Amino acid sequence: MEMSLVLFSQLRMGESKEKTFFKLVHGLGKEEASKEAKIRAKEKRNRLSLLVQKLEFHEETHASRSGNLAKETRISPEEAMIWSESFEKLLCHKDGLKAFTRFLKTEFSEENIEFWIACEDFKKCEDPQKIILKAKAIYERFIQTDAPQEVNLDFHTKEVIAKSITQPTRNSFDAAQSRVYQLMEQDSYTRFLKSDIYLDLIEGRPPRPTNLRRRSRSFTYNEFQDVKSDVAIWL
Structure with a gap:
């Protein structure tokens, strides 16, 4: 148990x-x-x-x-109408500069306005070291042969810049900037005033998609070398 x-x-x-x-x-x-x-x-x-x-x-x-x-x-139509008075007034207006840049992109020639803006910025530089660095950057991007955004300049202007690029001053690109300004004023600006981008603005229409077209290289500085611009080009 x-x-x-x-x-x-x-x-x-x-x-x-x-x-x-x-x-x-x-x-x-x-x-x-x-x-x-x-x-x-x-x-x-x-x-x-x-x-x-x-x-x-x-x-x-x-x-x-x-x-x-x-x-x-x-942008009011009245505001946009002022841009047709002169190329200078177009570039002095922030929205005018944007509209013109957008137009140049449709023609694949935006390097002209980008070069002009770079020169404007360059002339405000006061530091000697920055002047050298910025001058070299502008030269390599816009001036030298086969530059990624080479602007259309005559041989003499390019040669003068190339010789002075090692010891640049704030006025090193003034001649080149003046020539590019003339090209835009006499060529691109007149077409801009007839473009859909500008006409839509002065008629108060919303911006429409823009068609890109290949630019023509038929206009060169040599064709305008005898033309005197009546606009002070920030020299």
């Missing part, structure tokens, strides 16, 4: 250990599953957060583009 009680007691104890082990394993399993669920939930939240950020960025970009377009359409 005592032997039976001992065996029964051992069986109960064994059963209790198994239950305890089962609960422990089961509990760990639940804990692991809970951790995995939390990780998955965190990943979902992160993905959702990234998605929201992308949507917000897209909306901001779209709003920014719409805002820029709205700014262009806010």
Whole structure:
């Protein structure tokens, strides 16, 4: 009888250990599953957060583009009409300069206005070291043969600049800037006044998509070398 009680007691104890082990394993399993669920939930939240950020960025970009377009359409016809009075008045007006630059891009000749702007910026420089660095950058970008945005200049003007580029002054590009100014005034400016970009502005229409066309190199400085411009060219 005592032997039976001992065996029964051992069986109960064994059963209790198994239950305890089962609960422990089961509990760990639940804990692991809970951790995995939390990780998955965190990943979902992160993905959702990234998605929201992308949507917000897209909306901001779209709003920014719409805002820029709205700014262009806010130019009054009366304001735009002033630009037809002279090329100088066009370039002195911030929106006029933007509109003219956009027009030059349709003709693939935006290097002319970019060179003119670079020269304007260069003449404001006072630091000797910056003058040297900027002069070299302008020369390599716009003046030297096969420059990435080479402007249309006569050989003599290019040669004078090339000789002075090692010791430039703030007036080193004045002659070149003057010639490019004349080319734009006598050639591009007259076409700009007849372009859809300008006509839309003076008639109060929203800007339309512009067609790009290859420019003609038929106009060169030599054709205008005898033309005297009546505009002071910031010399």
